[in-house]
Amino acid sequence: MAETGVVEPREAVDARDGAVEIVGRTPWQITRSRLARDKGTLIALGAAIFFIVLALIAPVLTFFHVIDPYSSHINLLGGLGSLPTGPMGGVSAEHWMGVEPGTGRDILSRVIAGLTVSLVVATLAVLVSVVIGVIIGIVSGTAGGRVDWFFSRVIDFVLSFPQTLMLIALSTIVIDLLQSAMGTDRTPASMVFMILVMGFFGWPYFARIIRGQVLSLKEREFIEAAKSLGASPRRIYFKELLPHLWAPILVYTTLIMPQNIATEAALGFLGVGIQAPTPSFGSILNDSVHYATSDPAYFIFPGVTLFLVVLSFNLLGDGLRDALDPKADRQ
């Protein structure tokens, strides 16, 4: 990972006797300058931030009726099959992405509201994976021996499970259980279900990476020095090891995010997941695929949006990895 030894001059300072002074920079400053030169990644970062902000304020926008994912506009539909009567799937000044066949609901509003669900689920799932994965990775890497062997087998076991099949098979039963335990509507229970399951299947990915990092850091002098000075294991984990692990955690978080978004979309597509009328990318795409020949705009607008969201996180992750260490191992 980031070699602390590389130093790049920031600027040449004229010293009194004409010699150029070299000023050292912290790893973060190095990263920032590399990022600043990488226009592609900056655009991806901007896009990712834009989508995140949009997802966060969507409930507020709905509350103040700026967007409206739930109201029907049956007057905009017509004919056998209740298709939108306007051009390109009902595009108009009020409906920039057109309206949904069958109900006339505004697609732009539904896409934005769906973004909230998708990003919330994907982010929380990643957080669950990170927390579990980092802890197990550090413990496994530092403990070595039988503990390490045991956790490595657990990781293999979990990685060999087919995640999507498990999600589909378990969904009805577990969501019912969660619903009665939480005492809420179905949608929060479905979201918790997906967060838990995706988080559960995602942690081995992190654990392996972190364990690898820890194994290589373990033998380094500063760890030995800390140990010989009598540092407690907890201090070693949090004060010595963790600062070196932020970089890989950050990179792989941004790479797992799009995977989780796509998984949530796939689940909605297969009929598992968020209960109507709450929109999610999966349920929107599931419905729109069937209208591919009669109303292609209904598929194209949300499909392209999902593509852009996933792409921006992917590019951001790649760019961060490049910025943090261009020589890093490509997994």
Added chain:
Amino acid sequence: MQRTRIVAVLATTMGLALAVSACGSNTTPSASTSAAGPASAGGTLSILMGTATEHWDPQRVYVGVNIEAGNRMFSRTLTTFGPVAKDGDAATLVADAATDTGTVSADGKEWKFTIKDGIKWEDGKAVTCEDFKYGVSRTFAVDVITGGPNYAIQFLDIPKNKDGSSAYAGPYKKTGQDLFDKAVTCSGTTITFKMAKPTGDFNSATTMTAFGAFRADKDQGDKSNYAIFSDGPYKLEGTWTANKGGTFVRNENWDPKTDTIRKALPDKITWDESLTQETEYERLIAGQGEDANAITFDQAPVTALANVESGAPGRNTIVASPYTRYLTLNYKSKVMSNIKAREALALATDRSAYVAAAGGDTVVKATNSLINPGLPAFPNTPLLAGEKGDPAKAKEALTASGLTMPVKINVTYRKNDTNDKVFSGLKTGWDAAGFETNLIGIPADQYYGTLQSPDSATKYDVSWAGWGADYPSASTVIPQLLDSRSQISAGGPGQDYGYYDNADFNAAIDKTMAITDATAREKAWGELDTQVVTKDFAIVPLINDQFVFVRGANVEGAVVNNTFTGYYDLANVSVKH
């Protein structure tokens, strides 16, 4: 039927006798008496389906598709509804395996049928009166032979136990066999049924395959589910694979001279149920290759509707279906046991959202009657608050109920894309009236099982359901859905999903069943329908769907038989080849 093809079909009908009597061989008529048209015997009819067949066992079949296909292919019944010439024509009750449509005694309590000579099973043995008697007896084995209609238990003169179950437990346990043997007797080829009460339309009930014959030596109980043994023109080749399908070939022992109903023109019928409704309609509309010889019993999904007229001109059919979709309100739930709350829900129901989401008013029509418009009993109950509902009036009723607003309700429905949209629209209307609707979509293969389990009493307040009359009398609608005595038990609500339990109503059902004059009886059913909808608010009828079907370009003679299940009638279907 298409006008351009009628001439061709009529021309080859004369050649049919030759072709069909050479059952089993692939010869096309070599010397037709008139110009040979394109339609003739032979070829392979392909049936594409997106819904799995749950049962082929004649006593367990209760789904229109399998009743129609089963009866026309391999399970003859004493009487049936004959094929019709064009979509929308009414069919007549005719004899199938019997010599006529049966004779009833003066008091309406005894029915006699004589079995035709010459009807054979696929192994060559004759179909006997005992085979029919055995078939009917299997319905009583309620623990093994599940899923089928229980008209035999309801109508035959066999006493009931204290808990409401029949004293005859079926031919496997044989408890009460002597009681059954007294109610159904065979004398040579004549079978006599003794009814518990006067039953004027018993010979309409015998059109269901549940009253079909069954060979006792072929009975494997539950394992007979897909083990088809035929007495009709087609038999199953090999075995049936659930969720995939099977192939039907000619039954050489079927004698067309004994069968005035079935033309059995195709040589082979393949049944593929591994598809989804969307894919099968894409294929049917495109009509490429083998798909030009295909039909389906699934109706067009909403998403395909727009392409039906443009993509398949001249080979699509839009007809009234015998089905009504409605909501049942759960009398056992705290909210819905309150009559004002039920009235509020009924007033706030926005049927226009249903119509739009289901594809527009060509294919879906709002209704406020449980009985469908095709039946003489249809009372045409006016909508309580117009097609859009009236949230303001509903709010008044809800406030009068005394429940704390917003009133939380759990609403279940069978999950699919269309119903998601339908219920999103309905939810908007209900929430405007002061309800707080929690939608619960349940996948199709679990839906009715969930509604019929006993814990549905505590989990749901409102449930979606659909029902079609089994034969053209409302006596197959009102008692099946609302008679608590035959439906509600320790095992669940049966088809009375809302646990409607009204002693006066049950007494009125008995009175109506006993009315001998058909017109007066149907009118009485209509009045009970209106009462349950507008006075008790136990049911909120929503819509009647139209069926939309598409068929392949080479398929001829496919006419929708509204009286008999409402699907394409296989009796006259042929394939150009």
